[in-house]
Amino acid sequence: MIQRKTFGERIFDGFNILFMLFLIVVTLYPLIYVLASSLSSAGDLARHRGILLWPVGNINLAAYGRVFSDPQLMVGYRNTLIILVGGVTLNILLTSVGAYVLSRKDVFWNKTFSKLIVVTMIFQGGFIPLFLVVNAIGLLDSLWALILPTAISTFNLIIMRTSFAAIPESLSESAELDGAGHMTILFKIVLPLSKAVIAVMVLFYGVFHWNSWLHAALFIRNENLFPLQLVLRNILILNQMTDDMMAGDIHGANVMEIQMTIQYAMIIIATVPILCLYPFLQKYFAKGVMIGSVKG
Amino acid sequence: MANKKNLGIQYKKLSLGYRIKRDATKNYTLYLMMLPVLVYYIIFHYGPMVGLQTAFRDTRIITDMWTAPWVGFANFRAFFNHPWFGMILGNTIRISLWTIIAGFPAPIILALLINELKSKKFSRVTQTITYLPHFISLVVVAGMVITFVSAGSGGIISQAWAFITRTEPQYMLNNPSMFLPIFVTTNIWRTIGWGSIVYLAALTGIDPTLYEAAEIDGASRMRKLWHVTLPGILPTITIMLILRVGQVMTVGFEEILLLQNQLNFHVSEVIPTHMFNRNFGNTDWGITREHTGYTSAIAMFNSVINFAIIIVANFICRKVGETSLW
Numbered sequence: 001m002i003q004r005k006t007f008g009e010r011i012f013d014g015f016n017i018l019f020m021l022f023l024i025v026v027t028l029y030p031l032i033y034v035l036a037s038s039l040s041s042a043g044d045l046a047r048h049r050g051i052l053l054w055p056v057g058n059i060n061l062a063a064y065g066r067v068f069s070d071p072q073l074m075v076g077y078r079n080t081l082i083i084l085v086g087g088v089t090l091n092i093l094l095t096s097v098g099a100y101v102l103s104r105k106d107v108f109w110n111k112t113f114s115k116l117i118v119v120t121m122i123f124q125g126g127f128i129p130l131f132l133v134v135n136a137i138g139l140l141d142s143l144w145a146l147i148l149p150t151a152i153s154t155f156n157l158i159i160m161r162t163s164f165a166a167i168p169e170s171l172s173e174s175a176e177l178d179g180a181g182h183m184t185i186l187f188k189i190v191l192p193l194s195k196a197v198i199a200v201m202v203l204f205y206g207v208f209h210w211n212s213w214l215h216a217a218l219f220i221r222n223e224n225l226f227p228l229q230l231v232l233r234n235i236l237i238l239n240q241m242t243d244d245m246m247a248g249d250i251h252g253a254n255v256m257e258i259q260m261t262i263q264y265a266m267i268i269i270a271t272v273p274i275l276c277l278y279p280f281l282q283k284y285f286a287k288g289v290m291i292g293s294v295k296g
Numbered sequence: 297m298a299n300k301k302n303l304g305i306q307y308k309k310l311s312l313g314y315r316i317k318r319d320a321t322k323n324y325t326l327y328l329m330m331l332p333v334l335v336y337y338i339i340f341h342y343g344p345m346v347g348l349q350t351a352f353r354d355t356r357i358i359t360d361m362w363t364a365p366w367v368g369f370a371n372f373r374a375f376f377n378h379p380w381f382g383m384i385l386g387n388t389i390r391i392s393l394w395t396i397i398a399g400f401p402a403p404i405i406l407a408l409l410i411n412e413l414k415s416k417k418f419s420r421v422t423q424t425i426t427y428l429p430h431f432i433s434l435v436v437v438a439g440m441v442i443t444f445v446s447a448g449s450g451g452i453i454s455q456a457w458a459f460i461t462r463t464e465p466q467y468m469l470n471n472p473s474m475f476l477p478i479f480v481t482t483n484i485w486r487t488i489g490w491g492s493i494v495y496l497a498a499l500t501g502i503d504p505t506l507y508e509a510a511e512i513d514g515a516s517r518m519r520k521l522w523h524v525t526l527p528g529i530l531p532t533i534t535i536m537l538i539l540r541v542g543q544v545m546t547v548g549f550e551e552i553l554l555l556q557n558q559l560n561f562h563v564s565e566v567i568p569t570h571m572f573n574r575n576f577g578n579t580d581w582g583i584t585r586e587h588t589g590y591t592s593a594i595a596m597f598n599s600v601i602n603f604a605i606i607i608v609a610n611f612i613c614r615k616v617g618e619t620s621l622w
Contacts (some may be wrong), residue, residue: 011518016409020422023406026485027425030440037450048449098333108319111458113330117337122542122621123603127343128571130351132361133343149340152333153603182325211433214550218576224458229435236439237554260450263443267436274431279424 022241031271038063038264045261063261067269075224076231079143083227084209087147091205092198094152097159100186105169121154131218146227150208152215156201163197199284207274232270236263311377351593364589371593380565388566391552392544394480400540402484403491404533408525410492411499412517423496426489438554441482445469470559479555479564483548495529495537502528531619538613542606545598567598 005013033052037045041057050055067073102110130149139145171193172185180188193200213229220226239259310318320327351371353364375381406426413419429437443450445468456463468474506524515523549568556564565573571594574586606621614620 012517013412013414016412017418020410020413020418022489024422024425027428027489030444032451033450034440034443049455051452071399094333094336097329101330101333104323104326106317106319107323107326107329113334116334120337120341122606123345123598124341125348126546126568126571126599128575128588128591128595129344129347129350131575132347132592133340136347136361137339148336151340177469182329184302186329207431211431211435213435214553215432229433232433233435233554236435237442250470260448263439264450267439270436271432275428278428278431285331 031275034264034267038261038268040261044072044256063258063265064269066258066262067265068087072223072226072231073228073266073269076226079225080210080228083143083146084206086143087150087209088202088205090147090151091153091156092201095157095160095201096155096164096186096191096194096198098152099164100182100190102157102161104165117154117157127214127218134219140219141222141225142219143225146209146212146215149215150212153205153208156204160194160197160201163194167193196284199281201285203277203281210274228270235266316510323436342524348592348596348599350589351596352588353592355587355589359588361588367589371590372597374590375594375597380570383562384565384567384570387563388545388547391476391479391564391566392547394476395483395548396540396544398480399484399487400537404495404529407492407495407499407529410496410523411525423489423492426492428489430490432486434550434554437486438551439480440480441555442469445474445478469555469557472560472563475555475560475563477546479552482555483551486551490492494532498529498532499525526604530617534613535621538606538609541609542602544605545602567594571595571598 036055039055039059039061040048040052040053041060041062044057101107102114104110134140134145134149137149167190171189175185175189201221211229213227213233216227216230217233220230347361347547350361350364352366352368353361354367354370355361355364358364378384410419410422413422444453445451447454447465447467451465451467454465454468468478470537497575506528507520510520510524545567547566547568549566549572552564552566553569553572556569571591574584575586575588575591610620
């Protein structure tokens with residue numbers, strides 16, 4: 001049925017589009033500003049006021065050079081990569097195994113398991129008791145402390161279970177008749193059929209590990225084990241620059257000005273990997289959240 | 297038919313013990329697979345619940361959560377008698393309420409507006425872009441906020457604010473009255489897009505024949521929104537609200553911790569940041585370190601209140617409406 005739009009509706013549609021454009025600008029502009037600033041020359045940037053869409057002064061990568069000359073940042077990158085690879089592998093393994101068992105209908109204790117697991121979403125001890133547990137099992141100052149306590153996210157487990165439960169039972173039944181064990185069914189039948197949900201899980205867990213800083217602030221004292229976000233926090237929030245960054249000729253710009261461009265460059269370096277992956281996975285994760293929200 | 301009924305009776309006759317035993321022999325590989333998952337939940341989710349008993353111990357000298365001496369409710373009394381107790385509780389409730397009042401409806405409104413967009417392509421682009429902040433780390437977000445509200449060259453927000461109020465640009469986070477607006481705005485910026493996904497999913501689940509029927513009855517767009525769309529997503533709104541109010545005492549504490557400084561401390565210190573600062577915080581701010589028994593008492597206080605709120609919210613929703621968490 002095609003209706004003629006009334007005048008009021010046209011006005012509404014117009015304003016709606018304007019509002020969305022405003023939202024898009026508000027979301028993207030901070031990143032554009034930071035990117036432009038990170039490529040600006042330090043002295044010119046310090047004198048600049050107001051809107052910035054393009055680097056001021058000569059476009060240069062000096063700030064990035066300084067950032068990459070910092071050994072602490074490189075250590076942070078290395079640790080985050082270790083946590084990312086180890087953590088996500090463990091995440092996917094445990095979550096899919098748990099989701100597989102919970103998605104089976106004929107398991108007597110499944111209801112009890114589900115209840116035990118969902119209760120932890122509603123009643124949480126908080127980070128101090130978690131610290132006590134991590135301390136008690138001797139994980140303080142170890143990268144395991146950033147991998148094991150977050151091995152499964154209950155929310156992701158539920159998403160995965162829902163997705164596994166949607167796979168026709170006849171597939172696993174026929175495999176069982178052929179004598180396949182549960183591990184074989186999981187790895188040879190269920191997981192290959194669940195590529196989309198696994199992509200979502202890798203993204204969710206990966207982004208979590210990449211962005212997480214609180215657990216590191218709680219569990220890690222040794223600077224050589226600091227993940228990227230903790231290094232970032234020290235520089236962006238607590239303003240602790242290392243000597244390596246400030247070394248060398250600073251071309252008449254003062255220390256404060258150099259610091260600013262370094263901070264901008266660090267924001268870009270810490271965000272770009274996610275921003276690059278993001279558009280490719282976007283169609284998957286919307287689906288993932290929807291699966292979870294339908295059943296929750 | 298008769299046959300089926302008989303089978304049903306026969307099945308019921310099997311004793312519970314027999315069923316458990318048969319299930320154990322049939323599914324033991326599944327239970328073996330489940331074992332590491334259960335171990336994980338027991339250690340890292342039930343472990344902390346057990347760890348909460350530290351709240352009743354004096355861990356100042358013996359720090360171990362099993363052998364430190366019992367002190368009854370002394371840690372709770374210490375927290376309730378803390379000179380900052382009123383301030384911290386007030387901040388927690390104020391920041392939490394404002395985040396809910398301003399932040400909870402925002403993604404719902406966004407989802408409804410996206411739903412009204414005629415161009416599917418534009419709607420997809422808007423969604424993709426507004427989801428983006430969810431993937432940026434809190435440290436980076438806080439770093440950007442600190443820069444944008446600074447008095448220096450990067451302080452585009454403070455410059456705009458100074459222009460509007462005809463004052464000199466200042467570092468806005470140092471101004472206690474600006475902390476709450478900055479925090480709430482940042483929070484909305486970060487969560488509005490991602491939060492709208494569940495509502496958009498709920499919107500696609502609304503039966504299109506309802507809209508057709510409303511159109512035949514001559515309903516305007518506003519009427520359809522009010523009588524079809526909103527009731528359609530009400531269950532989702534209810535569930536999300538219950539979960540949200542269950543986080544009242546937790547607030548957005550990581551974000552607050554990152555935006556907190558010595559000058560806004562008295563308006564930004566909330567219960568979880570108090571816990572963090574008492575055990576791990578910056579002692580330069582005149583914070584005295586406390587033992588983990590003290591912070592465990594606060595953790596318990598917080599968890600119990602969160603839990604109670606979620607129970608009450610769920611109870612109310614079940615009485616008033618049709619949806620509830622359980």
